[in-house]
Amino acid sequence: MKRILSIAILLSLITSSYTQNSEPDPIGPINPTLSISEDQFLNNQAEALLEHVNMVLSKHQPSWPEEADRRSALLLLDAVLHDVYAPLRPPVHVFFKTRIKKAVDEIEQTEIESGARIWKLYNHGFLIRTRSVTIGFDLVRGKSVNIEGFSIGDDDMSRIIDQCDVLFISHIHDDHAEEWVAQSFIDQGKPVVAPTGMWIDRPVYAHITHLERESHIEQILQVQGGQQELKVVIYPGHQGVDIDNNVTLVYTPEGISFSQMGDQANDDDFEWIDEVANNHVVDVLMPNCWTSDIVRVAKGFDPEVIITGHENEMGHTIDHREPYWLTYQRRKGSESFGGSGEEGYDNPLILMTWGESYYYNRE
Numbered sequence: 001m002k003r004i005l006s007i008a009i010l011l012s013l014i015t016s017s018y019t020q021n022s023e024p025d026p027i028g029p030i031n032p033t034l035s036i037s038e039d040q041f042l043n044n045q046a047e048a049l050l051e052h053v054n055m056v057l058s059k060h061q062p063s064w065p066e067e068a069d070r071r072s073a074l075l076l077l078d079a080v081l082h083d084v085y086a087p088l089r090p091p092v093h094v095f096f097k098t099r100i101k102k103a104v105d106e107i108e109q110t111e112i113e114s115g116a117r118i119w120k121l122y123n124h125g126f127l128i129r130t131r132s133v134t135i136g137f138d139l140v141r142g143k144s145v146n147i148e149g150f151s152i153g154d155d156d157m158s159r160i161i162d163q164c165d166v167l168f169i170s171h172i173h174d175d176h177a178e179e180w181v182a183q184s185f186i187d188q189g190k191p192v193v194a195p196t197g198m199w200i201d202r203p204v205y206a207h208i209t210h211l212e213r214e215s216h217i218e219q220i221l222q223v224q225g226g227q228q229e230l231k232v233v234i235y236p237g238h239q240g241v242d243i244d245n246n247v248t249l250v251y252t253p254e255g256i257s258f259s260q261m262g263d264q265a266n267d268d269d270f271e272w273i274d275e276v277a278n279n280h281v282v283d284v285l286m287p288n289c290w291t292s293d294i295v296r297v298a299k300g301f302d303p304e305v306i307i308t309g310h311e312n313e314m315g316h317t318i319d320h321r322e323p324y325w326l327t328y329q330r331r332k333g334s335e336s337f338g339g340s341g342e343e344g345y346d347n348p349l350i351l352m353t354w355g356e357s358y359y360y361n362r363e
């Protein structure tokens, strides 16, 4: 019996060293190639460095031009989060959850007179509030990471949902879409807009709003039980060839416009991307940081501000976890990072981490 048990432990250790994000043996090191004391050292180091990141970011709020201290903190965050085992490390869980909790408190207490406040939540999730409406994009708890300790609790996510009037989902992948979240919106009588066909075999499908995926054409979406109206354009984007990805452009009742791009990545779509600014005025663009040729995307939308999303998605292996340093490289248009190799983009770039917010006012 004892022998069988030790074989089982050995097997689980071997498995955990090869499987991304599998839960570790609770009594062994998180990284099975390290001794217990080496592994504990990395937990302690993560805790110390993340504490420093929190301190610097709290003193240097998102702004443009970006302060050097702030940039250093984001780069330090890249280093901590690109430990292969970072999604399993308790200090990373605490860092993530504490920041989200703080954001939820802020959201509940924030009223806007003019302009907009934009919170970055997990991955490509944003919550935007103006004087009259609150809009959610790709809100998820982080279940894509598949680690129990690393996800937004149901109670916190429910509080976020309570604060929103509408949810726009770009596409089906679980780092952007969660049926539980969508169903919660629907249970509250709030619209959920998603691509046609997404979750077609699920009961929730009949309650989802499917707007036309048509370039530049404004459609009306009622929110708050018809008390407010949004003008919405759903650009027919794609991730690769097969996956429909809604690139949503929303005008709030105040006339401020926001576009979130989901996992946009398809060169044929430059046909409409190149023409967005000739048809619409875009205040804030929220592209996936790794979208194909972000310099050309910036030129096509020509927004007042760019806030990239999707950095450090902890469910991805480190080579696709998308660090901040790559977002800075891509801004320069560097060819080896998907740019044209000619020049970068000049639009202000606001980089934020989980739970941070930025106040935008056109004036």
Ligand SMILES: [Zn+2]
Residues within 6 Å of the ligand: 173, 175, 176, 263, 310
């Ligand atoms: Zn994604």
